[in-house]
Amino acid sequence: MTEDEKPLGERMKLPWRQMPIGGTAFQPGSSTEYKTGDWRIIKKPVIDHKRCIMCLLCWIFCPDVSITRSPDQVEIDYYHCKGCGICSAECPVRCISMVEE
Amino acid sequence: MVLSLKELSSEELYAPGHRLCAGCGPSISARMALKGSRGPLVVSNATGCIEVSTTVFPYTAWRVPWVHSLFENAAATATGMEAGFKALTKKGLPNKHIDVIALGGDGGTFDIGLQALSGALERGQDFVYICYDNEAYMNTGIQRSGGTPLGAATTTSPAGKKIPGKQEYKKDLLGICIAHNIKYAATASIGFPNDYITKVRKGIEVEGPAMIHVLAPCPLGWRSEPSNTIKLAKLAVQTTIFPLYEVENGKYKLTMKIKNPIPVEEYLKLQGRFSHLFRPEFKNVLEAIRQGAKERWERILGLCGESS
Numbered sequence A: 001m002t003e004d005e006k007p008l009g010e011r012m013k014l015p016w017r018q019m020p021i022g023g024t025a026f027q028p029g030s031s032t033e034y035k036t037g038d039w040r041i042i043k044k045p046v047i048d049h050k051r052c053i054m055c056l057l058c059w060i061f062c063p064d065v066s067i068t069r070s071p072d073q074v075e076i077d078y079y080h081c082k083g084c085g086i087c088s089a090e091c092p093v094r095c096i097s098m099v100e101e
Numbered sequence B: 001m002v003l004s005l006k007e008l009s010s011e012e013l014y015a016p017g018h019r020l021c022a023g024c025g026p027s028i029s030a031r032m033a034l035k036g037s038r039g040p041l042v043v044s045n046a047t048g049c050i051e052v053s054t055t056v057f058p059y060t061a062w063r064v065p066w067v068h069s070l071f072e073n074a075a076a077t078a079t080g081m082e083a084g085f086k087a088l089t090k091k092g093l094p095n096k097h098i099d100v101i102a103l104g105g106d107g108g109t110f111d112i113g114l115q116a117l118s119g120a121l122e123r124g125q126d127f128v129y130i131c132y133d134n135e136a137y138m139n140t141g142i143q144r145s146g147g148t149p150l151g152a153a154t155t156t157s158p159a160g161k162k163i164p165g166k167q168e169y170k171k172d173l174l175g176i177c178i179a180h181n182i183k184y185a186a187t188a189s190i191g192f193p194n195d196y197i198t199k200v201r202k203g204i205e206v207e208g209p210a211m212i213h214v215l216a217p218c219p220l221g222w223r224s225e226p227s228n229t230i231k232l233a234k235l236a237v238q239t240t241i242f243p244l245y246e247v248e249n250g251k252y253k254l255t256m257k258i259k260n261p262i263p264v265e266e267y268l269k270l271q272g273r274f275s276h277l278f279r280p281e282f283k284n285v286l287e288a289i290r291q292g293a294k295e296r297w298e299r300i301l302g303l304c305g306e307s308s
Helices: A057-061 A086-090 B025-035 B049-054 B074-090 B106-111 B114-123 B173-178 B193-205 B226-238 B264-268 B272-278 B280-304
Strands: A043-047 A067-069 A074-076 A096-100 B041-045 B066-068 B099-105 B128-133 B184-189 B210-215 B245-248 B251-254
Touching (some): A057 A067, A057 A086, A057 B025, A086 A096, A086 B226, B025 B049, B025 B099, B025 B193, B025 B210, B025 B226, B041 B074, B049 B099, B074 B099, B106 B114, B106 B128, B114 B173, B128 B193, B173 B210, B184 B193, B184 B226, B210 B226, B245 B280, B264 B272, B264 B280, B272 B280
Parallel strands (some): B041 B066, B041 B099, B128 B210
Antiparallel strands (some): A067 A074, B245 B251
16 A cells, blocks of 8 residues: 555654644545444435435434435435434435344 | 525535534534535634544544634634634735634533633624533533533432432523623524524624524433434424524514423433433422423513513
8 A cells, every 4th residue: 555545544643743733634524534334333224215305304414414415316425324313213204214234 | 584405505514524423413513504604714613522523633524714722712712713804804815704603512602611702792703603502511421511401410410319410400601692782692403404504694694793502412411312313402492491592683583483382201201311300209300390491481482572
């Protein structure tokens, strides 16, 4: 693995003299790189697109920004979803089910 | 003006991959607040769950300029930035107006940051302070704060045989802020996103300080199911424990009318921190919670000129 391919967390393991002053992070939204999807225990949410009415409630309520929105449908980002189940609990037509992985 | 979900930008200023718990209420409150932004902005963050978990070096979950200084001075940092932008505008440097949002938890607002907040409100600086209230110091392991409600068990107000958790009522933070005669102050709940985002936008649009107190349930500290976060945020409003109202230029307005309040037990029984209240010896505490909620609700109704 070359230096550039390593995850940000590895690349920034610097001796204290080389640390950015104030611990500044220079890459906005870099946490996207970090996988939180493996925090899920047992169940993951699955959308039944046929019954979805695009109310966007799951999208706005997701604490992990793991529901992505396009003009005609919503998708779940399993790389970041922590499996809290808010989307499934709040769906007014109950089209998101928690399925065992 | 109520912003609908479809009108909101799909651009995420708050990125995924942060280390907050599954089902975190404060995370939802921070994301929704950024949805209410109108243009370039900077965020000043007090120490707390959001600060610690979104910016684990070298990662950051923010796509907007973000500053953390100390626990107590989110408002003071916001003040400084606002004054700085004003000075630069006089020199003709930024060609756009930059909004300043300060974000603090209940510990950093009710207790530790209160004097910095009071100072900033008194000076009439143009910024929005958002207090995400998860009702204890959750980041350090659930210690009681001024925002913890009566009867809640925390590690520093444990429920035992004699003591029913916290023995004092929650501080009326918004009342303190309104007493500074600020332009805009409101309570909000993450269970009602349109209402909350609209209030954030209103707070940004007014010239002068604005205060938003948002209830954000914490599954860890409230000992509730992560999937119940939004349900609890809604129930808090529907049981009249947390009334939603706003104060614009001294005029009170109820933003969520509750015709038939749900019994408070419905809200309490979903939370492990209140489980001891259902034991027969603590019946009086349950009654005190009910009475406290009723009195507060009637006081707010009176201020808003509504009848129950």
